[in-house]
Amino acid sequence: MHDLVLSGGRVVDPESGFDGIADLALADGKIAGIGRDLGPARRVLPVDGLVVAPGFIDLHAHGQCVAADRMQAFDGVTTSLELELGVWPVARWYDEQAHAGRVLHYGAATGWVFARIAAMTAQQTESSIAGMGRAMQDRRWADHAASAAETADIVARVRAGLDQGGLGIGFPNAYAPGAGVKELSELCSLAARVGTPTFTHVAYMSNIDPLSSVEAYTRLIGLAGSTGAHMHICHFNSTSLQDVERSAELVRNAQAQGLKVTVEAYPYGTGSTVVGAVFFADPAFPERTGGGYASVETLATGHRFADRDEILAAQEDDPGALVLWHFLDTAANERHRALLDVSVLFPGGAIASDAVPWLMPDGTTYAGDAWPLPDEAVSHPRSSGTFTRFLREWVRERQAVSLIEGLAKCTLIPAQLLEASTPAMREKGRLKAGCDADIVCFDLATLTDRADFRHPNRPSEGVRHLLVGGEAVIADGALVREARPGRPVRRPVAA
Secondary structure, eight states: OBSEEEEEEEEEETTTTEEEEEEEEEETTEEEEEESOOOOBSOEEEOTTSEEEEOEEESBBOOOSHHHHHHHHTTTEEEEEEEEEEESSHHHHHHHHHHHOOSSEEEEEEEHHHHHHHHHHOOOOOSSHHHHHHGGGSTHHHHSOOOHHHHHHHHHHHHHHHHTTOOSEEEEGGGOTTOOHHHHHHHHHHHHHHTOEEEEEOSOOOSSSSSOHHHHHHHHHHHHHHHOOEEEESOHHHHHGGGHHHHHHHHHHHHHTTOOEEEEEOSOSEEEEETTOHHHHOTTHHHHHTSOGGGEEETTTOOBOOSHHHHHHHHHHOTTOEEEEEOOOTTTOHHHHHHHHHHHTOTTOEEOOOBOOOBOTTSOBOOOOOSSOOTTOBOOTHHHHHHHHHIIIIIIISOSSOHHHHHHHHTHHHHHHHHTTOGGGGGSSSOSTTSBOOEEEEOTTTOBOOOOSSOTTOOOBOEEEEEETTEEEEETTEEOTTOOOOOBOOOOOOO
16 A cells, blocks of 8 residues: 555656656655556545656755745755755754754755864854854964864864765865865865765856966866865856856866766856855955956845945955855846856756855844745745756756756756765665655646745745655645655764
């Protein structure tokens, strides 16, 4: 007796290549069978006319709370991972998530930057974007190379996080540009020995040398070759800026030589970060990035900066405040749209949101239980509509990739990036017997993102049903408010 049969949907499995009308039987949180005449079930749910696909896996989500989970659920996400920034201490973070209860499956990498903050300044900061920003009030961890003793301490802390189940090493290198290559190489060698990926925000973002994006990618590829580490590039679009074509060529060449270099991108020409980020203070910021200070916008208020002095004052006042950075004008500039395509459509690349927390007008993070989210809660629209935007624009409207190829970038490819070191990921991102019942059912004809920069908290439309571990989070297009089926995604913990 199955728990549920999804009947008559268009079942699309990127791993097997299956794309056809079939039933899907679920039992005990797993997929029990695919086909016809699968046997009796306690409940049959007709999904005629809907695409039935693996739930989307977001490798890069900074929200990590119920409010953020709910918004991502309408974007088709069933697993939300914090891999670029990571967390530290790892065991404590997993305990906190389990105690709070989560809507989506969750997991995190070991946060190198938080280990560095603790080792070099003795600060105990929250594992969040805002926590990293606040720690910039003592910039030794960001600006200085670690001593031999500090490096040993950092490596030991990161190793402890991996032993506690961290999914890899988060390397937001651009926020700690003072870190030396000796330290980074030791940590990459650690990742290679343990068999985990690294998740890297490359060291530099600039269209011009020295310290250009091309230099940063060349250094990252060198670390992959010299240490054997799997170097995963976060937000390939925003860190490449207007040199993404050359950056893509370098990555393709590295992959052709057998190096473990992978990428992800989000389908927007606007990024988000903390105002305290060191690259905003660079006197040559306009020349290096191709945009003026007005391209930087305060997330909580919508204020655009006039000049460097105003940026510096904001960094002094609240370095952890979130900002938007409009690095490409994809609405008006055809060339910029083509540059975004290079990153979003990179063969074998994943789609990942880089979703940021939801902020209230006073700049505090919203972590409440209201649904819909409060009208005044703001974020980057990628926190609401990354995957639906990609499928709407690049798959349905432009037909730049097929549906099965597009779904692979949202499901199978993210799972495959992690499954060698995290066995739990072998049961996600595909539809076959024995895999987790993490499933999205959507209407391809109406699937769309609704969030924009004026109304970021509009949930996407078109997801009719979302199952996390076989439990409904969205049913008939409506949120199941009491649902908390999210479970940890974690590497096996060392004995």
